[in-house]
Every structure is written in structure tokens, then in C-alpha cells.
Amino acid sequence: MAEVLSFRTDASKASASLVLRQLADGILRLTLNNPPANHLSLAMMETLMGELQNAAEDDDVRVVIIASTGDVFSAGHDLKELTEHRADADDGEAFFEETFALAADLMLEITKLPKPVIAEIDGLATAAGCQLVASCDLAICTDTATFCTPGVNIGLFCATPMVALTRSAHRKQAMEMLLTGETIDASTAKDFGLVNRIVPKQYLQQVVTKYASVIASKSPMAIQIGKEAFYRQVEMPVEEAYGYAAEVMVDSMMTEDAEEGIGAFLENRMPDWTRD
Structure with a gap:
């Protein structure tokens, strides 16, 4: 089948470019495209949510891959965006509520999607970015990928990432990540149960696509x-x-x-x- 490459937007061309959409042979590749950090800003989450909702209704989509451009899979929520809203009349509370509620909806959308979702991780997945990895059905990373839930380092506890993490990694290892905020390497992430496979960087997309193709061939x-x-x-x-x-x-x-x-x-x- 010839490869189909297209871009969608819910509101604007700017938001469309945040997530690149590529569909071929029943495999939909959604690539976070806001380097260097690929933050899960409000716009990024809205765009990714829209793509997942479209995928749920698209019979041509059998498997979804979530990947990223650049050296960071996702650095989680955009702290600059959040901080700017402290100037709001309510000190940012409404925006914070909207952001974390949307993040929860996005993670639930992945779980409820009637098609498997594979995370393809090359680089750092931190905070809500780690939450995104943990929410996917499968996760495959490079041997240089790293993971952390560092909220405690900036006076927060990664409470929403905790939900996905404790349902993916082993309980005590999840608590270790949440309490220390330290970064773990790919091998440790696999030991913890956060990822399925580790592959060399040059073979990452090939291996993930092979897994997706196998799944796409099933009923x-x-x-x-x-x-x-x-x-x-x-x-x-x-x-x-x-x-x-x-x-x-x-x-x-x-x-x-x-x-x-x-x-x-x-x-x-x-x-x-x-x-x-």
C-alpha cells in the first residue's frame, strides 16, 4: 500500500504542526513535533486528543504509534505556560485545573482507544511525558532513553503521572521514582516494567513498526x-x-x-x- 502522509488541525495550522500524522498499512504514526522539549502544552494535548479521537473512528487505523522529533520524547507540561497564568485574577487556578483535567482525559483516551497504542521513545520522557509513556499499551525505547517523575525537585509531587506509573511499573519502583525524582536509564525502566523493549537508536522505528505490523495483522x-x-x-x-x-x-x-x-x-x- 502506498504511504499516506497528511496533517490535521482542530483549530489552526499552527496546532496541526504540533503533531505530525502518517498513516500506512493500518499503522498511524503520531509524532510530537515541538522540539526541543515536546511539552504537553494545552495546544499539544488538544491536538493529540483530536488525533486519537479521529483514529478511534477510522477503520483504516489498526494500531497507533506515538513518537517524537528531537532529543526529548516529552518534557511534560510546559512550566512556562503554567507560570504565566499565575498572573490571572485567580492566580492561575482555573488554568491549572483545565491543564491537569485535559491531561487526565488524554491518558484515558489512550486507555479507552479500541486500538493498541505503542510509545516509541528516543530521549528523555519526564513528568507528564513519562505519564504518556506509562499510559500507552506498549513502550519501546532506545538504549539511551531516560525517564523520570521529578516533581519533588521543584516543590511538587507528580500526582497525575503517578496514576499511570503505578499501573505500569512495579509499585515500589514507581514509588522510588516519585519520591526521589531521579532519572532512570532504559535498562532500569525495563526492569521496573515501564518499557517492553530496548533497541539501538538506529533500529527504533524499524522495530516499533514491526511490532505494530504484527498487531495490525490480527483480528x-x-x-x-x-x-x-x-x-x-x-x-x-x-x-x-x-x-x-x-x-x-x-x-x-x-x-x-x-x-x-x-x-x-x-x-x-x-x-x-x-x-x-
């Missing part, structure tokens, strides 16, 4: 059902989770894709998945 229906079920059951007590999972299995067995997939396996042929 869209099964992937959608499975992703939703994963995030629902993980918060349940084990007995409740098994009961729920059994219901999901029965419902899945009744789908066209399960019938087609099992039939294809028994007949030793490639399955023809439904597309809606």
Missing part, C-alpha cells in the same frame, strides 16, 4: 475486545476477574472473527478478518 475485533477486557479485569479481585473474563470469552466465541479464525486454523489457511 481488529479481537484486539478491541481484548484491550477493553484487559484494563477492566486488571482492577478487579481475581474471582471477579475470572467471571468477567469467562463472559468475554463466550462473547468472543460468538463473533464472526472467532468463527473465521478457528476455521482458518483448522483448514490451514490465512483468516479473512472483518473490517468493521
Whole structure:
């Protein structure tokens, strides 16, 4: 399939350039494009949110990759933007509320998206940038990537990044990152459970695209059902989770894709998945 390259905007050409959009073979690559820091400013989050919402409704999109330009994956919220609003009549409280509420909505959009989202990290992912990584379904980074939740270093506690981090990394390791604010390297991030794979810089995009291609070849229906079920059951007590999972299995067995997939396996042929 020929590669399709396009750019979208919700409000202006300026906001469109914040996130580059590339779609090829069912894989949507969304690239944060505001170096050097790729801050999750209000405009960046609004633009990324719009792209994810569009992807949810686009049958041509099977997998989403979130990548970045420059040497920083994302330095999190724009502290300069936040500080400027301290001059507001309410000392910035309304803007702070809007920023952190939008960040939460963005992370939830990733979790609820009916398609897998892979973070492709080359460089530093800090604070809300680390939160973004932790919110994605999979994360693959270079061997020089670094991660941190440094709020405590500037008089804050990374409370919103904490939500995604504690659901991705192991609990005590997440607390270590939150309490110390120290930067961890790629190997430590993998040990902590924050990333899946570490690859040399020159192979990052190739490896991530390969993972995305493998996932894109599977049943869209099964992937959608499975992703939703994963995030629902993980918060349940084990007995409740098994009961729920059994219901999901029965419902899945009744789908066209399960019938087609099992039939294809028994007949030793490639399955023809439904597309809606």
C-alpha cells in the first residue's frame, strides 16, 4: 500500500504542526513535533486528543504509534505556560485545573482507544511525558532513553503521572521514582516494567513498526475486545476477574472473527478478518 502522509488541525495550522500524522498499512504514526522539549502544552494535548479521537473512528487505523522529533520524547507540561497564568485574577487556578483535567482525559483516551497504542521513545520522557509513556499499551525505547517523575525537585509531587506509573511499573519502583525524582536509564525502566523493549537508536522505528505490523495483522475485533477486557479485569479481585473474563470469552466465541479464525486454523489457511 502506498504511504499516506497528511496533517490535521482542530483549530489552526499552527496546532496541526504540533503533531505530525502518517498513516500506512493500518499503522498511524503520531509524532510530537515541538522540539526541543515536546511539552504537553494545552495546544499539544488538544491536538493529540483530536488525533486519537479521529483514529478511534477510522477503520483504516489498526494500531497507533506515538513518537517524537528531537532529543526529548516529552518534557511534560510546559512550566512556562503554567507560570504565566499565575498572573490571572485567580492566580492561575482555573488554568491549572483545565491543564491537569485535559491531561487526565488524554491518558484515558489512550486507555479507552479500541486500538493498541505503542510509545516509541528516543530521549528523555519526564513528568507528564513519562505519564504518556506509562499510559500507552506498549513502550519501546532506545538504549539511551531516560525517564523520570521529578516533581519533588521543584516543590511538587507528580500526582497525575503517578496514576499511570503505578499501573505500569512495579509499585515500589514507581514509588522510588516519585519520591526521589531521579532519572532512570532504559535498562532500569525495563526492569521496573515501564518499557517492553530496548533497541539501538538506529533500529527504533524499524522495530516499533514491526511490532505494530504484527498487531495490525490480527483480528481488529479481537484486539478491541481484548484491550477493553484487559484494563477492566486488571482492577478487579481475581474471582471477579475470572467471571468477567469467562463472559468475554463466550462473547468472543460468538463473533464472526472467532468463527473465521478457528476455521482458518483448522483448514490451514490465512483468516479473512472483518473490517468493521
